[in-house]
Amino acid sequence: xxxxxARMIGRPLLAVNRRWNVLGPVLALLLAAFVAALPWLGLDIxxxxxxxxxxxxxxxVSGLNLSFGYAGELALGQVFMYAAGAYTAGxxxxxxVTNIVVVLVVAIVAALLLGVITGAAGLRxxxxxxxxxxxxxxxxxxxxxxxxxxxxGGFAGMAGISRPTLFGEPMKNTAFYLLVIICSAxxxxxxxxxxxxxxxxxxxxxxxxxxLARTLGVSVYRTKLRAYALGGVPxxxxxxxxxxxxxxxxxxxxxFELGLIVLAAGILGGVLSIYGAILGAAVLQLGPARLSVFxxxxxxxxxxxxxxxxxxxxxxxxxxxxRFMNRLLAAARHDADAAPEAVAKxxxxxxxxxxxxxxxxxxxxxxxTALDGVSMQAKPGEITALIGPNGSxxxxxxxxxxxxxxxxxxxxxxxxxxxxxxxxxxxxxxxxRTFQTPLIPSTLTVHEVAASGRLLRGKTTFVExxxxxxxxxxxxxxxxxxxxDALAAVGISSLADAQASTLPLGTRRLLEFARAIANEPxxxxxxxxxxxxxxxxxxxxxxxxxxxxxxxxxxxLVEHNFELVRQISDHVVVLAEGKIIAQGDAGxxxxxxxxxxxxLGADIMHAHSRDDVAEGAVAP
Amino acid sequence: xxxxxWAGLTMGAIYAIVAIGYNITLTLTGVINxxxxxxxxxxxxxxxxxxxxxxxxxxxxxxxxxxxSALVGILTELIAIRPLRNRGGHTELVTTLGVSTVIAGLALxxxxxxxxxxxxxxxxxxxxxxxxxxxxxxLLILVAAVAALAVHWWxxxxxxxxxxxxxxxxxxxxxxxxxxxxxxxxxxLVLAGAFGGLIGPxxxxxxxxxxxxxLVLAxxxxxxxxVGGVGSILGSLVGGLIVGLVEALAARSIGNDFGEIAVVxxxxxxxxxxxxxxxxxxxxxxx
Numbered sequence: 001x002x003x004x005x006a007r008m009i010g011r012p013l014l015a016v017n018r019r020w021n022v023l024g025p026v027l028a029l030l031l032a033a034f035v036a037a038l039p040w041l042g043l044d045i046x047x048x049x050x051x052x053x054x055x056x057x058x059x060x061v062s063g064l065n066l067s068f069g070y071a072g073e074l075a076l077g078q079v080f081m082y083a084a085g086a087y088t089a090g091x092x093x094x095x096x097v098t099n100i101v102v103v104l105v106v107a108i109v110a111a112l113l114l115g116v117i118t119g120a121a122g123l124r125x126x127x128x129x130x131x132x133x134x135x136x137x138x139x140x141x142x143x144x145x146x147x148x149x150x151x152x153g154g155f156a157g158m159a160g161i162s163r164p165t166l167f168g169e170p171m172k173n174t175a176f177y178l179l180v181i182i183c184s185a186x187x188x189x190x191x192x193x194x195x196x197x198x199x200x201x202x203x204x205x206x207x208x209x210x211x212l213a214r215t216l217g218v219s220v221y222r223t224k225l226r227a228y229a230l231g232g233v234p235x236x237x238x239x240x241x242x243x244x245x246x247x248x249x250x251x252x253x254x255x256f257e258l259g260l261i262v263l264a265a266g267i268l269g270g271v272l273s274i275y276g277a278i279l280g281a282a283v284l285q286l287g288p289a290r291l292s293v294f295x296x297x298x299x300x301x302x303x304x305x306x307x308x309x310x311x312x313x314x315x316x317x318x319x320x321x322x323r324f325m326n327r328l329l330a331a332a333r334h335d336a337d338a339a340p341e342a343v344a345k346x347x348x349x350x351x352x353x354x355x356x357x358x359x360x361x362x363x364x365x366x367x368x369t370a371l372d373g374v375s376m377q378a379k380p381g382e383i384t385a386l387i388g389p390n391g392s393x394x395x396x397x398x399x400x401x402x403x404x405x406x407x408x409x410x411x412x413x414x415x416x417x418x419x420x421x422x423x424x425x426x427x428x429x430x431x432x433r434t435f436q437t438p439l440i441p442s443t444l445t446v447h448e449v450a451a452s453g454r455l456l457r458g459k460t461t462f463v464e465x466x467x468x469x470x471x472x473x474x475x476x477x478x479x480x481x482x483x484x485d486a487l488a489a490v491g492i493s494s495l496a497d498a499q500a501s502t503l504p505l506g507t508r509r510l511l512e513f514a515r516a517i518a519n520e521p522x523x524x525x526x527x528x529x530x531x532x533x534x535x536x537x538x539x540x541x542x543x544x545x546x547x548x549x550x551x552x553x554x555x556x557l558v559e560h561n562f563e564l565v566r567q568i569s570d571h572v573v574v575l576a577e578g579k580i581i582a583q584g585d586a587g588x589x590x591x592x593x594x595x596x597x598x599x600l601g602a603d604i605m606h607a608h609s610r611d612d613v614a615e616g617a618v619a620p
Numbered sequence: 621x622x623x624x625x626w627a628g629l630t631m632g633a634i635y636a637i638v639a640i641g642y643n644i645t646l647t648l649t650g651v652i653n654x655x656x657x658x659x660x661x662x663x664x665x666x667x668x669x670x671x672x673x674x675x676x677x678x679x680x681x682x683x684x685x686x687x688x689s690a691l692v693g694i695l696t697e698l699i700a701i702r703p704l705r706n707r708g709g710h711t712e713l714v715t716t717l718g719v720s721t722v723i724a725g726l727a728l729x730x731x732x733x734x735x736x737x738x739x740x741x742x743x744x745x746x747x748x749x750x751x752x753x754x755x756x757x758x759l760l761i762l763v764a765a766v767a768a769l770a771v772h773w774w775x776x777x778x779x780x781x782x783x784x785x786x787x788x789x790x791x792x793x794x795x796x797x798x799x800x801x802x803x804x805x806x807x808x809l810v811l812a813g814a815f816g817g818l819i820g821p822x823x824x825x826x827x828x829x830x831x832x833x834x835l836v837l838a839x840x841x842x843x844x845x846x847v848g849g850v851g852s853i854l855g856s857l858v859g860g861l862i863v864g865l866v867e868a869l870a871a872r873s874i875g876n877d878f879g880e881i882a883v884v885x886x887x888x889x890x891x892x893x894x895x896x897x898x899x900x901x902x903x904x905x906x907x
Contacts, residue, residue, distance in 0.1 A: 136843065136884065136887070143880055303723075
C-alpha cells in the first residue's frame with residue numbers, strides 16, 4: 001500500500017517534507033490565528049469556554065509530554081504546578097496584583113521553583129518510585145491548602161478572583177479568550193523549538209540510553225531535572241488561566257482524577273509529540289464533559305483509555321500519524337533500496353589527536369578486581385589495539401577512559417588533563433566512542449544520530465535555542481554540515497532521513513562511527529566494532545579506522561578479531577585478568593608465548609598444540 | 621494515647637497487607653501492579669454484598685472474594701502486563717493504573733459513591749494495655765503479622781518462592797535454568813489477588829467499603845513498601861506499621877492535616893537517606 005501511495009504522491013510529499021521546518025510552524029500559526037478569530041466568526045460564549053478549557057488542559061498535558069514523552073520520567077507533578085499557578089493568581093489577586101504579565105511571570109517562576117524542589121528529591125529515585133511519589137504528592141494538595149488557612153481559602157476555595165488587567169484595563173471575555181489562545185500558541189512554539197534542537201535530542205538520547213547520554217557529555221540528573229522543571233511551566237500558566245476563567249479556585253480541582261485525565265490525554269494524543277497534546281486534550285475535554293451518559297462511566301472510560309493507550313497506542317494519535325508518514329516517506333525515498341556505499345578512501349577533516357595516558361588504574365566491582373593497576377599509552381596518529389580473553393577488563397578499561405567508571409586508584413589523562421570518572425570532561429576533551437552493541441536511539445533519524453555526537457559542542461543557551469538566535473543558528477548549521485560530512489565519510493548519506501530504528505547491524509556500526517567522527521574527536525574508542533560484520537563490511541571498517549588514524553586521531557580499538565588487529569594496529573596491548581601481560585607491535589605480540597598460550601590459541605600459531613591453551617581462557 | 625497507638629497499628633496493618641501484595645507481584649511477576657490495592661476493595665464489596673446485603677455464610681463470602689480477586693488478577697496480567705513484556709519504560713504503571721481506575725469506576729457505578737458498612741466479626745471492644753481496641757482491629761494486626769511471616773517463609777523455603785526470587789534477580793538467567801517465567805508472572809497476580817480478596821472483608825470492617833478505598837490504600841501501601849524496603853516482605857510489615865503509627869500520632873499530636881504530611885516527610889527521609897528501606901539490605905532493586 002505504501003508503495004502505491006508513495007508512487008502517486010511521492011514527489012510532492014518529499015518536497016513538502018523538505019520544507020516542513022518552515023511549513024509546519026506557518027500552518028500551526030495559521031491554525032492558531034483561525035482559532036483566535038473564532039469569536040468574530042460567531043463562536044458563542046459556551047464554545048469559547050470549551051476551547052479555553054481545551055487549551056488549559058493541553059498546556060498541562062504538554063508539560064507531561066516534555067518530561068514523560070521526551071525525557072522519559074513518568075511523574076504527574078504537573079498537577080502540582082497547575083495548582084501552584086492557580087493559587088498564585090488567586091493570592092496575587094487578593095493582594096491587588098492583577099496585571100496579567102506580572103502574574104504570569106510570578107506563576108512561571110513559582111512553577112519552575114516548585115519543579116526544581118520536588119524534582120530534585122524525586123528524580124534521584126527515578127522510575128516508578130518517582131511516579132508513585134508524585135501521585136502521593138497530588139493527594140496532599142488539599143492538606144497543604146487547608147494548612148495555609150484563610151490566605152488560600154481552605155477547603156472551601158477562593159472565590160471572586162477578579163479578571164486580569166492589561167495596561168490597567170480589566171480584560172473582557174473576548175480579550176481573555178485571545179489571551180488564552182496566545183499563551184497556548186506561544187508555549188507550543190517554545191516547546192517545538194526546544195524539542196527540535198540539541199536540547200530535545202539530548203532528552204531523547206537520555207531516555208533511551210543514559211550510558212550513551214553520559215558518553216556524549218550529557219548530565220543525566222540535571223537534564224532530567226531541567227525537562228521536569230520546564231514541564232511545570234505550561235502547567236503553571238494553565239493554572240493562572242484556569243483561576244481567571246471562573247474567578248474561583250478550590251482544592252477540588254486538583255485531584256488524582258485530574259492526574260488521570262492529564263495522563264490519559266497525553267497517551268491518547270501521543271506523549272512523544274508537540275501538537276498531540278491539543279488533540280488528546282480536545283478529545284477528553286469534549287468527550288467526558290459533554291456527554292452526560294459518560295459522566296457515570298467517566299472513570300471506567302479513563303481507565304480503559306489508559307489500558308488501551310498503554311498497550312496498543314503507546315505512540316498515541318500523533319505517533320501513529322508520524323509512523324504512517326515515516327513509512328510513506330521511506331517508500332517515497334526508496335530507503336529499502338538505499339544501502340551503504342563503499343567508500344574507496346574515506347575522507348576525514350584533520351583530527352587533532354591527543355596523547356592518552358592511563359596510569360596505575362584500579363577498578364573494583366565489590367570484591368572483584370576488574371582492573372589491577374593498568375598503565376598504557378595511546379599516541380595520536382596511531383591505532384592501539386586492546387586484546388585479551390573475555391572478562392579480562394577490556395571494556396572496563398574503555399569505560400574508565402570514557403569516564404563512566406571512577407577508578408579506585410590511578411589516573412586517566414589526555415595531554416596532561418586528568419579526568420577520572422568525569423564523562424562530561426572526557427567528552428569535552430574530545431573522547432568519542434562506539435559500543436559493543438551499538439547504542440542508537442530508535443526515535444531519531446540517521447542524520448540526528450550523527451549530529452548527536454556534537455551535543456556538547458559550542459554552548460547555546462536555553463534562550464538562544466528557544467528564540468532561534470544567531471548563535472543557535474550557527475551552531476545548528478555547523479552540526480548539520482559536520483553530521484552530513486560524517487555520514488558521507490562512512491558512506492551512508494543516502495540514508496540520512498531514514499529512522500535509525502530501521503537500520504541493520506552493519507549500518508548501525510557505521511552510524512556509530514559517523515556519530516563519533518562528527519564531533520571531530522581527538523581520541524576514538526572503538527569497542528568490538530568488527531563483531532557481526534561480513535567480509536565486505538570488515539574491509540570498509542578497516543579503511544575507516546585507518547582513515548581516522550591518518551587524519552591524526554588517537555584510535556583505541558578493542559577487538560577479538562586478531563586478523564583485523566594484525567592488519568591495522570600500530571601497537572597492541574594484551575590484558576588478562578585485569579593486568580597488562582604484554583604490549584608491542586602486532587608481530588611481536590603474535591609470537592609472544594604467554595599471549596599465545598593464554599589468548600590467541602592454536603588458530604593463530606599452528607606451531608603450538610591445542611593442549612597448551614589454557615582451558616576456559618580461549619576467546620570465542 | 622494507647623488508643624491512638626492501636627488505631628495507628630491497625631491502619632499500619634492494612635498498609636502492610638497492601639505492601640505485601642505489591643511485593644509478591646514485584647518478585648514473581650516483576651512489575652509494580654498499581655491495581656493491587658483494588659483486590660482489597662473487591663474483597664470489601666464482596667463482603668458488603670454477601671454479609672450486609674444477603675446474609676450469606678462467611679466462608680462462602682470469603683471464597684467468592686478470593687476467587688473473584690484472583691480472576692481479576694489473572695485478567696490484569698493478561699491484559700495490562702503480558703502485552704508489555706520486554707518493552708521497558710513505565711508502561712506497566714500506566715496500564716495497571718488504568719486497570720485500577722476501571723475497577724474503582726465499576727465499583728462507583730455498581731455501589732455508588734458512599735461508604736457502606738461491613739461486619740465480619742462481632743463488634744466487641746477490649747481494653748488492652750490501657751487503650752481501647754476492637755476485635756476486628758486486633759485481628760487485622762494479627763493477620764498482617766502472620767501473613768508477613770508466612771509469605772516470607774514461603775518465599776525463602778518453597779521451590780516456587782525461590783524460583784520467584786531467582787526471577788527477580790535475573791529473569792533471563794532464571795528462564796535459562798528452566799524456571800517458567802510466564803507461569804510465575806500469572807502466579808504473582810493470582811497470589812496477590814487471592815491474598816487481597818481474602819483480607820478485604822476484614823479491612824472493610826475498619827474502613828467501610830467505598831470506591832475510593834483502593835486509591836488511598838494503593839498510595840499508602842506503596843509508601844509502606846518503600847519505607848520498609850522494596851522486595852522485602854518483612855520490610856512491608858515494619859514499613860506498614862511505621863507509616864500507620866506516624867500518621868496516627870502526627871494527626872493526634874500536631875493536627876489532622878499533618879497525618880499525611882508526616883507520612884510524606886518519613887517517605888522522603890527514608891528514600892533520600894536510606895533508599896533500601898529500614899529493613900532492606902544491599903542494593904535497591906528494580907528501580
